[in-house]
Amino acid sequence: MQGMQSKIVLAAALLALAGGVNAADVKRGQKLFEECAACHTHERGAQNGVGPNLFGVVGRKAGEVDEFRYSPAMKRSGIVWSEQDLDAYIADPQAKVPANRMPFSGMPDARDRADLLAYLLSALK
Amino acid sequence: MAKVLKEVDVVIVGLGWTGGILAKELSEAGLQVVALERGAMREAAKDYALPGIRDELRYVHRHDLMMNTARDTLTIRNNPSQEALPMRRLGSFLPGDVVGGSAVHWSGHTWRWTDMEFKARTLYEERYGKKYIPQDMSLQDWGITYAELEPYYDKFERTAAVSGKAGNLQGRIQPGGNPFEAPRSRDYPLPPLTSILASELFADAARNNGYHPFPRPSANASHAYTNPDGSKFGQCQYCGYCQRFGCEANAKGSPHMTVIPIAMAKPNFELRTNAWVTRVIKDSSGKRVTGVAYTNILNGEEFEQPANMVLLTAYAINNVHLMLLSGIGKPYDPVSQTGVIGKNYCYQTGAGATLFFEGRNFNPFMSSGGSNISMDDFNTNWDFDRAPHGFIGGYTIGGGFNTALPIGHRPVPRGTPQWGTAWKEATSKWYQTAMNIGASGSVMPNRYNCYDLDPTYRNAFGQPLMRMTFDYKDNEHKMGRHAAERINAIAKSMNPTHLNEASARTEPWTVVPYQSTHNTGGTIMGSNPRESAVNKYLQSWDCHNLFVVGANVFAHNCSYNPTGPVGALAYWTADAIKKKYLKTPGPLVSA
Numbered sequence: 001m002q003g004m005q006s007k008i009v010l011a012a013a014l015l016a017l018a019g020g021v022n023a024a025d026v027k028r029g030q031k032l033f034e035e036c037a038a039c040h041t042h043e044r045g046a047q048n049g050v051g052p053n054l055f056g057v058v059g060r061k062a063g064e065v066d067e068f069r070y071s072p073a074m075k076r077s078g079i080v081w082s083e084q085d086l087d088a089y090i091a092d093p094q095a096k097v098p099a100n101r102m103p104f105s106g107m108p109d110a111r112d113r114a115d116l117l118a119y120l121l122s123a124l125k
Numbered sequence: 126m127a128k129v130l131k132e133v134d135v136v137i138v139g140l141g142w143t144g145g146i147l148a149k150e151l152s153e154a155g156l157q158v159v160a161l162e163r164g165a166m167r168e169a170a171k172d173y174a175l176p177g178i179r180d181e182l183r184y185v186h187r188h189d190l191m192m193n194t195a196r197d198t199l200t201i202r203n204n205p206s207q208e209a210l211p212m213r214r215l216g217s218f219l220p221g222d223v224v225g226g227s228a229v230h231w232s233g234h235t236w237r238w239t240d241m242e243f244k245a246r247t248l249y250e251e252r253y254g255k256k257y258i259p260q261d262m263s264l265q266d267w268g269i270t271y272a273e274l275e276p277y278y279d280k281f282e283r284t285a286a287v288s289g290k291a292g293n294l295q296g297r298i299q300p301g302g303n304p305f306e307a308p309r310s311r312d313y314p315l316p317p318l319t320s321i322l323a324s325e326l327f328a329d330a331a332r333n334n335g336y337h338p339f340p341r342p343s344a345n346a347s348h349a350y351t352n353p354d355g356s357k358f359g360q361c362q363y364c365g366y367c368q369r370f371g372c373e374a375n376a377k378g379s380p381h382m383t384v385i386p387i388a389m390a391k392p393n394f395e396l397r398t399n400a401w402v403t404r405v406i407k408d409s410s411g412k413r414v415t416g417v418a419y420t421n422i423l424n425g426e427e428f429e430q431p432a433n434m435v436l437l438t439a440y441a442i443n444n445v446h447l448m449l450l451s452g453i454g455k456p457y458d459p460v461s462q463t464g465v466i467g468k469n470y471c472y473q474t475g476a477g478a479t480l481f482f483e484g485r486n487f488n489p490f491m492s493s494g495g496s497n498i499s500m501d502d503f504n505t506n507w508d509f510d511r512a513p514h515g516f517i518g519g520y521t522i523g524g525g526f527n528t529a530l531p532i533g534h535r536p537v538p539r540g541t542p543q544w545g546t547a548w549k550e551a552t553s554k555w556y557q558t559a560m561n562i563g564a565s566g567s568v569m570p571n572r573y574n575c576y577d578l579d580p581t582y583r584n585a586f587g588q589p590l591m592r593m594t595f596d597y598k599d600n601e602h603k604m605g606r607h608a609a610e611r612i613n614a615i616a617k618s619m620n621p622t623h624l625n626e627a628s629a630r631t632e633p634w635t636v637v638p639y640q641s642t643h644n645t646g647g648t649i650m651g652s653n654p655r656e657s658a659v660n661k662y663l664q665s666w667d668c669h670n671l672f673v674v675g676a677n678v679f680a681h682n683c684s685y686n687p688t689g690p691v692g693a694l695a696y697w698t699a700d701a702i703k704k705k706y707l708k709t710p711g712p713l714v715s716a
Contacts, residue, residue, distance in 0.1 A: 035349035038359035038375035050170050050359075050375055069174070101175040103362045103374040 029119025032112055035104075042123055051102060057081050058121065062097075073099035083121070087113050127418060127427040133157040136417055136432035138402045138447065139439030141226020142688065143674040143695040145380030146284075147436055148388035148396075149354075150699035154707075157393050159430060161400035161419050163439075164223035169382055173229075173371030181532045184369050188215050190230045192222045192440075196422070197584040199442065201636045203596040204573060205459065211582050211590060217472075217635070218642040219369070220440040224398060225381035227440060227642055228688070232368045232494030232527055233344035233377050235287045235692070236685035237278045239307040241505055243267040245681060248507075249517055258517065262600065263462070263469055263570045267680045268652035268661045271307050274693050277700075279310055281692035282342075285378030286350045286358045288495065289313035289342030303339040305505040315347045318361060320525075323487050323560035324498040327524020330619045336502045341523060343495020344378030344688075356383040367494035368528040377494060399423045403586050405435055405451040407668065414453070414671045420586060434670045434702075438695070441677040442576075445647030446591040449578050454648070454658050454667050459573050459594075465658040465666075467577050469570035469646035470593065471682035474601045474630050475520070476609040477563035479536050480621035486557045489529035497525035503611065504684050516603040518567030520684045522612060526561065536561075539625045562616055564608035564627070565641070567683040571598050576647050596634050605629030643687050645679035653716065660714040662701040663694060669712045674698055 033042075039050035046053050052065040059082075063075035077097050079085050089096040090113050092106045107113050134156040137144045144160055152158045167173070167190075183189045192198075192215065200209035221227035241248065246264045249257060258264055282289075291312040292302025317340035320328070331338040345367065346358040361376040375382055388394045402419045406429065416431035437444045448454055448466045457468035503509055504519035511517060526534075536559035537551040568574075574596070578589040597605075609627040616624050651657025654666035663678055665671040674695050676687040705713055 034351060034357070035360055037351075038349065038357040048170060050174050050373070071176070103175060103364060104359070105362055 024114045024118030026115070026119045026122050029115035029117070030123075032107070032116040033119055035107070042120065054120065057086070058083060071099065071101040073097055074101070083117055086117060086120075090116065127429045129429045129431065132416070132431040132433070133159045134432065135159070135434045135436060136161065136430050137436045137438055138417060139163070139226060139437070139443065140224050140380070140385060140396065141221060141438065141440070142228040142380050142692050144226070144436070144438035145384040145388065146692065146695040147438060147674065147699050148394060149384040150696070151702065152388045152391040152394040154703050155393065158388070158395070159432070160388075160394070160396045161402055161417070161430070162224050162396065162398050163401045163422065164221070164226075164398065166396075166398050167223045167225065167229065167371070167381065169371060169375055173373055175373050178370055178373050179364075179366050181530050184230070185530065185533060188219065190221055190223050190369070190371070191215055192220045195585075197586075197590070199591045199593050200579045200582050201593050201595075203594070203633045205594060209579060209592045209594070212636050216637045217640045218644055219639065220442060220642065224385065224396070225371075225379055228379050229371050229381060230369045231377075231379075231642075231688060232686075233285070233287075234495055234686040234688070235282060235285060235342050235344050235378075236689040237271075237307060237309070237693075238683055238685055238690045239505060240271045241507060242681065242683050243269050243271060245517075253512055257512070259600065261572045261598075262517070263572050264517065265649075265651060265656055265680050267650055268657070269650065274690070274697060275307075275310060277693035277696040278689060280696050281689065283314045283353050284356075284383055285344040285692065286315060286346040286352060286376075287313050287342050287344045287378065288315040288318050288347035288361075290317045290340055292339060301339065303499070303501050303505075304337050305501040307505075313342060314352075315350055318343065318345055318347045318493050318496050319363070320498060321363075321487075321492055321496050322485075323489075324496055324525030326560065326619060327562055327615075328498040330615050331498070331500050331522070331524070334615055334618060336500045338498045338500045341495045341497045341499045343493065345493040345495050346376045346378070352383060354383065354387055356387070361493045363491050363493050363496070365490045365492050365526075365528060365530070367492075370528075401586065402439075402447065403450070403588060405437070405447060405453060405671065407451065407453065412668060414668045434672070437671070437673045438675060441644050441647065441675045442591060442593075444673050444675050444677045445576050448648055448658070448673065449576070449591070450588055453665060453671065456577060457575050459575050462572055465649070465654070465656070467575045467647055468658075469649050469680055470574050470576050470595060471568040471570055471645045471679070472595060472634070473568055473641050473643050473682055473684070474566040474597055474605055475564050475640070476566075476605055476612055476627040476629055477561060478612050478616045478627040479625040480560050480562065480616050480619060481536070481538060481555055481558050481623040482560070483558055483622040487526070487560050488557070489526050489534055489559070490531050492526040492529060494527055497523040497527060499523040503608070514603060514607050516600050516607065517569050518600070518604060518683065520564040520566035520604060520608045522562065522564050522608070522615070524560065524562045538623045558622070562612050562627070564612055565684050565686075566601065566604050566608055567681070568597070569600050570646065570681045597630060602629060602631045605631065643676070643682065645676045645682040645687060647677045648673045649680045650678040651680060660712070662705075662713045663698045664701075664706075664713050666712075666716055670710065672698055672702070
């Protein structure tokens with residue numbers, strides 16, 4: 001729990017650093033989350049869909065949401081999700097975790113991902 | 126002894142697109158609605174997720190989402206002189222058998238049928254004279270117009286996340302779309318899907334031959350999308366597992382992830398699965414229905430569900446079967462050409478070529494349900510003069526792939542041995558190099574193509590099986606030959622290394638290989654009870670509180686896939702019930 005809080009503080013600090021020059025656009029990120037929303041919920045306690053619920057994903061070990069059937073690849077990945085990990089995974093899911101089962105080909109644009117993650121981090125608090 | 130349940134406002138028989146749409150619309154209108162579905166509950170998150178969903182053996186060969194022929198099937202014959210025999214295994218068509226129905230395993234092709242169909246007899250008589258229509262072709266107008274249906278097509282396209290490109294916006298022809306389509310009030314909710322190499326090559330060739338190719342409209346979301354009801358769609362991943370599978374990315378418009386969950390969230394809606402409806406119950410006057418009888422197929426318990434209104438929204442064939450089993454409406458007799466229930470059963474025809482290009486890599490495993498490019502030059506193009514060719518109707522031509530499965534899709538040049546070393550060498554050599562060009566053609570009604578109850582064979586509930594009598598007639602042979610010639614001409618203009626030429630289907634129709642799940646007619650709509658089973662609102666002419674919704678109301682079959690008008694008509698019927706019928710229950714059209 002402490003680890004997660006420090007991750008959020010760190011993420012907030014990173015966002016603050018990025019602010020001013022190239023502030024991530026949370027509103028735009030919310031729009032971009034539509035690409036995820038057909039399968040993922042992100043509210044606390046919401047049901048898993050085709051994909052696992054994303055509440056509290058930052059700082060969580062990959063493959064540990066209750067009652068979600070993960071691919072062996074995801075369970076074996078050993079990832080503890082940082083913002084950088086999420087960025088790499090969303091950019092190219094099969095490159096970051098080969099043989100995982102998320103049917104999503106990736107979000108190649110770095111700014112899109114920054115906005116999406118900014119939204120996710122703000123929504124997951 | 127059947128247990129009689131508490132009366133409800135509406136009972137819905139079958140929960141696919143039509144049942145789902147009506148369940149949502151009528152439960153939102155405040156009615157007490159019960160839906161009875163013969164299949165089991167299936168949900169995307171549990172049942173259509175990776176990796177289980179990509180199982181060709183389970184879904185293609187063992188028909189996991191489809192009707193179980195050990196419980197109920199049809200008997201089949203080509204003409205009345207033959208003895209019909211039961212179809213023991215699914216083949217030519219694949220009715221669904223789960224919550225969501227056939228709309229779980231469809232591809233998503235969503236077309237707008239136009240007045241060229243709805244006014245077919247009038248238009249052909251005006252242009253070619255009465256004698257052009259063969260004596261035994263029971264062609265008739267549908268009693269509805271494109272203008273009436275247009276807002277409902279639009280509504281369905283938005284519900285189902287149809288990706289496409291308008292060709293005619295309010296009468297203005299749009300570059301890149303289908304110039305032969307009827308005017309649309311607005312564009313599709315989503316832009317067309319990304320085209321694949323095979324469809325691009327076909328589009329170039331079609332254009333070079335003077336035709337008008339356009340992206341096929343399909344309920345595969347080209348982008349993430351939230352529909353007007355708030356249902357969320359993911360983006361199509363071009364995974365290639367569309368037809369016969371549930372969608373792993375929630376990108377294919379299906380009732381189980383749109384209208385059905387909305388109805389299920391209402392306290393006045395109840396779904397009962399594994400509930401097999403055996404008949405609709407009439408009152409003593411015969412002018413009203415009072416509910417349905419059904420069996421819980423898990424334990425054999427029998428029930429009667431009384432209802433103020435009955436909606437038959439099962440698969441097209443089953444809707445007709447229930448009408449015959451319940452004795453509602455006069456059964457059709459092909460000899461005297463009297464009666465209406467079972468009349469004008471139609472199917473579709475087609476022709477296909479396979480082109481092989483040595484050195485090309487088509488990556489056939491990568492496609493969406495709608496990544497084909499189509500052309501309507503011999504279909505909705507009324508300027509195409511049918512007279513020199515002597516047929517009625519038309520066909521679309523399409524190029525590309527739809528669900529070219531890694532195991533099942535094995536294109537090889539004709540003449541290759543069907544097994545052994547030579548086959549293995551050929552399949553490995555040609556797999557990446559082959560693409561298809563195919564035609565889907567209309568089938569016009571014929572007095573002898575019809576349904577009735579089989580005199581011999583019975584289902585697991587002791588009821589007579591549905592008997593289907595069907596064959597292609599001269600009209601379809603002529604059109605098939607025309608289609609095959611045009612396909613081969615386009616294919617040859619592309620200079621393939623090798624060509625498996627298209628040919629017309631002129632042999633008797635057989636139920637064995639898969640062809641298309643586009644069975645139409647049997648309880649057709651029309652303007653009078655002498656010629657049709659239901660009026661333009663799909664309300665039974667015989668019992669005013671019975672509506673029969675599905676492709677079973679089509680007066681004939683065109684070249685297009687049926688789901689566009691099936692969905693639009695469901696919304697149209699829902700509106701007629703809400704705005705007219707509930708205010709003054711009774712016949713909505715006077716006979």
